[in-house]
Amino acid sequence: MSATAGARRRTALARFWREYRRNRAGVTGGVILVVAVLLAVLTPLITDPAGLDVTRATGAKMAGPSLEFPLGTDESGRSVLLMVLWGSRVSLLIGFMSALLSMVIGTMTGIAAGHFRGWFGAVLMRITDWFLVLPQLVLALVLGAILGGGVSTIILAIGVTSWATTARLIRAQTLAVEARPYIERSKALGAGHWHIMTRHVLPNVAPLVLANTTLSVASAIVAESTLAFLGAGSGEVSWGGLLRGSYDWGAATSGAWWYILAPGLCIVAVVMAFTLCGRALEAVLNPRLRGVPR
Amino acid sequence: MIRGCVRLAALSLALLMAGIAAPALAVQEPAAGKKIVRMGVTQAVDSMNPFLAVRIVSSSIHRWTYGYLTVPDSKTLQPSADLAESWTTSDDGLTWTFKIRDAKWSDGKPVTAQDAEYTFNTVMKVDAAKQANGPAVENFESVTATDERTLVIKAKKPQASMLENPIPIVPKHVWEAAGDIGANENVVMPIVGSGPYTVIEYKKDAYAKLKANPTYWRGKPKIDELHVIFYQNPEAAIAGLKKGDIDWIGRLQAPQFESMAGDPAIVQWNTPGRRAAYLQINHGAETIDDKPVGDGHPALRDAKVRQALHHAIDKKALVDQVQSGLAVPADGSIVPPMYSDFFWQAEGEDLVAFDPAKANEILDDAGYKKGADGVRTMPDGKRKLELRFSIHTEEPVEDKLAQFLTGWFKDIGITLTTRKLDSSKFTEETGFTGLFDIAISGWSVNPDPEEVLSTHLCSRRPTAAGEGGGTESFYCDDEFEKLYQEQLAELDRGERAEIIKQMQRRLYTDAPVIALYYPNNLELYRKDRITSITPIPENKGILYGGSGYWPVYTVDAVAAPAAGAAAAGGSIVPGVIGAVVAIVVVGAAGVLIARRRKSNADERE
Numbered sequence: 001m002s003a004t005a006g007a008r009r010r011t012a013l014a015r016f017w018r019e020y021r022r023n024r025a026g027v028t029g030g031v032i033l034v035v036a037v038l039l040a041v042l043t044p045l046i047t048d049p050a051g052l053d054v055t056r057a058t059g060a061k062m063a064g065p066s067l068e069f070p071l072g073t074d075e076s077g078r079s080v081l082l083m084v085l086w087g088s089r090v091s092l093l094i095g096f097m098s099a100l101l102s103m104v105i106g107t108m109t110g111i112a113a114g115h116f117r118g119w120f121g122a123v124l125m126r127i128t129d130w131f132l133v134l135p136q137l138v139l140a141l142v143l144g145a146i147l148g149g150g151v152s153t154i155i156l157a158i159g160v161t162s163w164a165t166t167a168r169l170i171r172a173q174t175l176a177v178e179a180r181p182y183i184e185r186s187k188a189l190g191a192g193h194w195h196i197m198t199r200h201v202l203p204n205v206a207p208l209v210l211a212n213t214t215l216s217v218a219s220a221i222v223a224e225s226t227l228a229f230l231g232a233g234s235g236e237v238s239w240g241g242l243l244r245g246s247y248d249w250g251a252a253t254s255g256a257w258w259y260i261l262a263p264g265l266c267i268v269a270v271v272m273a274f275t276l277c278g279r280a281l282e283a284v285l286n287p288r289l290r291g292v293p294r
Numbered sequence: 295m296i297r298g299c300v301r302l303a304a305l306s307l308a309l310l311m312a313g314i315a316a317p318a319l320a321v322q323e324p325a326a327g328k329k330i331v332r333m334g335v336t337q338a339v340d341s342m343n344p345f346l347a348v349r350i351v352s353s354s355i356h357r358w359t360y361g362y363l364t365v366p367d368s369k370t371l372q373p374s375a376d377l378a379e380s381w382t383t384s385d386d387g388l389t390w391t392f393k394i395r396d397a398k399w400s401d402g403k404p405v406t407a408q409d410a411e412y413t414f415n416t417v418m419k420v421d422a423a424k425q426a427n428g429p430a431v432e433n434f435e436s437v438t439a440t441d442e443r444t445l446v447i448k449a450k451k452p453q454a455s456m457l458e459n460p461i462p463i464v465p466k467h468v469w470e471a472a473g474d475i476g477a478n479e480n481v482v483m484p485i486v487g488s489g490p491y492t493v494i495e496y497k498k499d500a501y502a503k504l505k506a507n508p509t510y511w512r513g514k515p516k517i518d519e520l521h522v523i524f525y526q527n528p529e530a531a532i533a534g535l536k537k538g539d540i541d542w543i544g545r546l547q548a549p550q551f552e553s554m555a556g557d558p559a560i561v562q563w564n565t566p567g568r569r570a571a572y573l574q575i576n577h578g579a580e581t582i583d584d585k586p587v588g589d590g591h592p593a594l595r596d597a598k599v600r601q602a603l604h605h606a607i608d609k610k611a612l613v614d615q616v617q618s619g620l621a622v623p624a625d626g627s628i629v630p631p632m633y634s635d636f637f638w639q640a641e642g643e644d645l646v647a648f649d650p651a652k653a654n655e656i657l658d659d660a661g662y663k664k665g666a667d668g669v670r671t672m673p674d675g676k677r678k679l680e681l682r683f684s685i686h687t688e689e690p691v692e693d694k695l696a697q698f699l700t701g702w703f704k705d706i707g708i709t710l711t712t713r714k715l716d717s718s719k720f721t722e723e724t725g726f727t728g729l730f731d732i733a734i735s736g737w738s739v740n741p742d743p744e745e746v747l748s749t750h751l752c753s754r755r756p757t758a759a760g761e762g763g764g765t766e767s768f769y770c771d772d773e774f775e776k777l778y779q780e781q782l783a784e785l786d787r788g789e790r791a792e793i794i795k796q797m798q799r800r801l802y803t804d805a806p807v808i809a810l811y812y813p814n815n816l817e818l819y820r821k822d823r824i825t826s827i828t829p830i831p832e833n834k835g836i837l838y839g840g841s842g843y844w845p846v847y848t849v850d851a852v853a854a855p856a857a858g859a860a861a862a863g864g865s866i867v868p869g870v871i872g873a874v875v876a877i878v879v880v881g882a883a884g885v886l887i888a889r890r891r892k893s894n895a896d897e898r899e
Contacts, residue, residue, distance in 0.1 A: 054615070054694070055608075055701030061615075076615055076694065145716075231687055235712060248690035250549055 019284040026280020032273035040088045051082045052237055062249075062256045072258035074242075075249035083237050084262050090238040092270070094155055095221035101159030102220070103166060103213040110170025111197050111205065114178065125171070131164035137226060144232035151234045158223045166212055170205050177204045207285035215278035218271040225267055239263040329517040329851045331824060333838065334531040334540035338499050338524050343480040344462045345416065345423040350545070350738070350839050353426070353460075355502060355522065358843045359487040360462030361405065363392060368844045369832050371633070371741040372787070373457035377405060377488065378445070387452035387785055388435075392445040397511040399465045400484065400492045407439035412466040414447070422476025427461045429748070433782075452783040454790050458742040463488070490515045490847045499524055516850040535560070535818055541851070542819040544838025547691060548618040551816040560818050564620060565834040566632040567815035570746075571736040572624070573808045575600055579728030579768035582755045588728020593672055593679050598660045600805035603732075604646045605653035606702045613811050616694050620816060624809035627798035629743045631812060635787070636743050638795035640802055653706045662707070670707035680709040684724060684733040687714040692734050695810075699732075726760040728768060735766060735807070741841050744781075747797055750806065751778060767806040774800050815839075826850045 020026055050056050059073035066072075071081040113124040143157035177183070183200055191199075227233060228240025229247070242263035246252070251259040337351045344356045361377035378392040397405040414437040416423045417430070435448040449456065468486045472478045484505070485493040490512065491504035504520040523540055525531035528550045534540045536557070554560050576590030577600065593599045609623035622631060625645060631637045640646065661673035670679040683699060685692035696712040703710045710732075715723065723729040737746045748754065752770035777797045784790040801807060815836045819827070828848035829835030837845045 053701040053704070054697040055611070055705075076697070231714070245690075248693070250553060253553055 016284060020280060023280040023283060025276045026283075029273040029276025029280065032269055033277060036088060036270050036273070037092065039085060040092050043085045043089060047082055047085060049086065051079055052086055054078065062251065062254055062259065064256075065258055071262045072256065074245060074259055075251075080242075080259055080262050083242055084239070084266055087237045087239045087242055087263065088266065088270075090151060090234060090236050091221055091224055091240070091267070094151060094158065094224045094234065094238070095217045095270075095274075097155045098158035098162070098220040098224075099213050099217040101155060102163040102216055103209060105160065106163035106166025106212075107170050107202075107205070107209055109163065109167040111174050111201055113167065114171040114174025115193060115197050115201065124167075128164045128167045128171075131161065132168070134161070136161045137223070140223065140227060141230060141232050144227055151236060154224060154227060154232075154234045157227070157232075158220050162216060162220065162223070166209075166216065169208065169212060173205045173208050174201050177201050207281075211278055211281040211285060214274055214281055218274035218278070221267065221271055221274070239267050327853050328519060329853050330519045330521060331517050331542060331846075331849055331851045332521040332523055332540045334523050334525055334534055334543040335838075336525050336528050336531055336543075336545075339496075339502065341479065342485065342493070342496060342502075343475075343478055344426065344464060345420075345475055346425045348426055351522070354839060355493065355504070356462045357489070357841075358491045358504060358520070358846050359485060359489040359493055359507075360464065361397065361488040362462055363410070363459050364457050365843070366458075366741045366830065366841045368828065368830055368842065371635075371831050371841070377410070377463055381457070383785070387783070388449050390447045390449070390456055392447070394443050394445055395511060396443075397488055398509045399486050399488050400507050400509060401465075401468075401486045402509070403465065403467060404442075405463075405465075405488050406442045407445040408442070409466045410445045410463050411437050411439040412469070413461060413463045416469070416475060417461060420475050422474075429745075430460055452785060454782060454785055454787075455742050455744045458740070458744070460740070490843055491520055512847070515847050520846055520849075532818075535820065538820065538823075541823040542817070542838070544815075544817040544836075546816040546818065548620045548813075548816065549690075551620065551818065552618055554818055559820055559822050561821045561824075563815070563817040563819065563829075563837060565815045565829065565836065566622070566630065567813050568630060568632055568740075568836060568840065569736055569738045569813050570624065570628045570630050571621075571734070571810050571813060572628060573603075573810060574724060574730075574733045574735040574767050575603070575806055575808065576728060576731050576733075576768070577806050580755060580770065581758045582753065583758070584770075585758060587756075587758070588723075588730070590728060591679070591681055591731045592677065593662065594681070594731060596660065597804060598656050599662070599679075600808070601646065602653040602656040602706060603703065603708070604805055604808050605649050605656070606706045606708075607699065607808065607810065608648040608702065609810055610648070612695065612698060615698065616691055617811060617813060621811040621813045624811050627801045627809050628737060628746050628807065629739055629794070629798055633739065633741060633743065635791050636794050638798040638802075640799075644799060644803060646802075650702065650705045657706060664707045668704075668707055669709050678709070679707065680711070681731040682713050683710050684713045684715055684720060684730045686720055686734070687716050695734065722760070725765065726756045737766065738839070743794060747778060747781075747794065750774060750801065769801075769806040771800065771804065771806075822852070824849060824851050 054076040057073075057077035059069050059077035059079065061073065061075055061077050063069060063073045063077070069079045069081065071079070071084065074080055074083065109124055109128060113121040113128070115121075140157040140161045143161070144154060147153035147156065178196075178201065183196060186196060186200060221239075224234075224238065225240030225243065228238050229244045231244070233241045233244065240263075243260065246256070246259040246263075251257075335351045337349055339347070339352045339355065340349045341347045341352060342355070344353075344360060347353055347356060363376060363378040364373040365376040366372065367374040375395075377395050377397060379395040381390060381392045383390055392407075392410070394405065394407045394410060399405055414431060414434065417427060418434055418437070433449050433451055433453045435450050437445070437447050439445055447456070465486050465488075469475070469478075472480075472482075481496055483494055483496065485496075487493070487507070488510075490507055490510045492507045493502055494505045495501075495503035501524060502522045504522070506515045506518055506520075508514045523534075525534060528546060531540065531543050532550050532553060535543055536554070551562065551564070554562065575594055576588065577597075578586065578595040579588045579590055581587050609625075613619060613621045613623050626637060626639050629636050629638065631639070657670060662670040662679060663673075663675075664670050665678070671677065672679070681703070683696050685696055693712075693714075696710075700710045700712070713730075720733070724733040724735070737749070739746045746766075749764060749766040750769040751765075752775060754765040755768055755770060756765065774797060777793055777800065781790050781793040781797070784793060802809070817837050819837070826849070827837060827845055829837050830840045830842050830844040832844075
């Protein structure tokens with residue numbers, strides 16, 4: 001039994017990989033992501049964090065790209081390349097974790113609201129609607145300000161403000177899944193709420209969750225950069241924080257393009273990569289989009 | 295018929311818009327041939343009422359429009375005659391007799407000793423009037439005008455700073471008729487005063503217009519009008535200066551000042567400043583009844599730890615990196631070197647130089663041992679030396695300062711984390727509730743340093759309910775208190791300066807505050823507009839925000855050119871807006887008419 005299930009899963013995975021590989025944009029995004037994550041993970045091994053300490057900076061202020069500083073220096077003479085590398089860790093971490101948080105909240109709320117359709121589901125949906133209409137950025141700013149700086153508080157601030165769309169999406173899918181006859185059959189055989197939600201609904205909405213989460217990592221990274229730029233940063237070097245620094249210290253007026261472009265392009269590249277991957281996943285996992293000739 | 299109506303409506307609409315735009319134009323249009331200086335400020339006036347105003351912009355306007363008993367001399371900054379033309383002191387130093395000058399209010403009435411009597415008695419008796427300068431009359435027993443020209447002030451105790459009284463003298467005949475002092479916004483134009491200028495127009499958060507006072511006792515200023523124009527932020531003000539909307543802006547930060555380097559039309563005015571920037575250290579905050587308040591780290595109660603922190607700060611690097619070199623590293627305390635009479639410089643044994651090794655040694659000897667992670671713990675091993683540094687949000691300079699302190703403190707085994715607070719929360723936590731370890735602070739010092747010294751007195755600590763206060767350090771030190779009382783009573787200027795220096799030495803060595811640097815006074819003005827201006831003090835002094843009215847009294851400018859060319863000045867923006875509005879209106883009316891025509895044609899068919 002388990003052997004056949006395993007074999008089935010393997011073939012499904014192989015088919016998924018075959019489909020995904022055919023999506024050129026998805027592969028490009030995936031490659032960019034792998035490179036970015038590898039660099040972020042390897043940064044502590046290949047660089048010295050002492051270079052981030054302003055009191056140990058060796059370069060001139062706002063010096064242009066050179067052999068020693070391939071991406072120039074900032075207002076305190078620190079290497080922009082080093083800061084971009086270390087910043088990627090914080091930006092990616094916050095992006096992943098807050099997307100994960102928003103996925104967990106959104107999925108649980110969505111499935112619960114779709115499964116219990118009485119007053120409980122209605123209340124959940126009204127709460128969702130409330131979060132949907134709240135201006136997300138303002139709410140995250142306020143949360144960040146109240147909870148104080150720090151990576152975990154920023155994750156929390158972004159996570160709890162961005163789950164509402166996921167919840168709506170998952171609820172719709174849950175309704176569709178629960179309308180299928182085998183759910184009724186399983187109910188007749190005595191399946192409880194928990195069993196139906198975890199064994200039948202969750203596996204069926206999982207592909208959607210995956211695609212959605214990939215997309216929301218992208219928006220979470222943008223949200224982190226926006227918050228950091230607006231001053232509600234985590235206090236650590238991040239891409240948004242770098243942009244903020246370049247603005248505060250007049251990089252544009254002094255012509256220090258490297259200071260603005262380096263973190264800016266990193267954000268663009270990673271966000272685009274996540275979006276490409278998310279779209280590709282959607283195309284592969286959604287039977288309606290699958291096999292459409294391109 | 296319909297067509298005609300529409301056209302008429304459009305025309306009247308356009309006229310209406312033009313009518314709206316016209317007064318806006320009139321506000322900014324400098325009249326031809328007049329000498330007008332337009333000054334940009336980034337601080338809004340808090341109140342035009344001199345009994346209530348505390349901000350620098352407001353008190354500056356009051357300095358220019360009201361007379362005082364004395365004014366700091368333009369060369370030495372020592373008190374010199376203003377409305378009081380001479381004065382004598384009784385032998386016991388308690389009774390001061392001032393002879394009031396024969397001068398006129400801007401409405402033509404004479405200035406009398408009764409006006410001064412009324413002003414001081416109001417501050418002494420009306421609580422609402424104490425807001426701006428209450429402490430200045432705390433030591434007054436009574437103030438009486440014995441005749442039109444003679445004012446007698448009796449003090450409770452001898453007071454050396456009697457001649458530095460910061461209270462503007464207001465006209466009794468106007469203020470008595472105005473009713474409740476606390477509710478009086480003082481915006482009846484023109485505002486009656488006796489200074490070199492008279493306020494003739496004021497719009498909240500927009501501008502104040504001052505006209506030269508022709509009856510001023512020293513003689514009319516060289517220019518005709520002085521406009522004070524408010525900007526939301528320094529960037530906008532700098533852009534205004536570049537375009538020529540304003541002629542002069544003071545009190546700038548280093549980055550904005552530097553951004554105008556090399557502009558041939560602009561004079562970069564860089565002189566010693568009156569401000570000291572320092573760290574405020576929570577050395578065990580207490581309320582006025584000696585009850586502990588707040589959550590300061592216990593290690594900071596140890597003067598040795600404060601000393602070690604002081605050794606770990608490279609003030610020269612801070613000046614270079616954080617202030618772009620436009621400041622003086624502080625080898626002293628809270629009085630900047632600009633006031634050479636009172637400035638105390640640490641030397642020899644006292645001097646705390648940048649020396650991390652020494653700092654580590656002090657901490658090692660005092661029993662603060664380093665753990666495996668390089669962070670020290672208290673001698674009892676219970677708590678790590680992890681400190682918080684409170685700064686303001688949206689202050690890149692303070693942010694950068696925090697990065698440097700974090701780096702240096704790490705080297706001596708102390709972890710520093712930065713907390714960014716908005717300004718009201720910052721004031722509350724660092725001035726009242728004591729919820730901080732180390733905080734950034736600073737003070738703009740007057741020619742007489744008594745005010746800044748008094749911010750470190752026991753009596754300035756807040757009550758448990760968070761009232762009163764004004765403390766800059768929660769400091770309460772017997773030696774400092776004793777010296778403060780001594781300097782109050784010392785009427786010899788030289789002797790008093792020595793005592794004041796000892797007070798600074800105490801602050802420096804005991805380190806409830808650690809001075810970092812004295813930022814330079816950075817200002818910019820257009821040399822094609824302002825032809826001459828005398829700072830205070832005359833040698834390398836301040837233009838805007840200093841004491842007295844000398845710079846605005848002596849400033850001379852180019853007369854505004856005839857009407858057409860005046861557009862180069864402040865009028866261009868409203869002018870353009872007016873034109874755009876007119877074009878849009880006419881265009882919209884045109885579209886309307888065209889549509890109307892078409893629909894008419896359709897109907898006809």
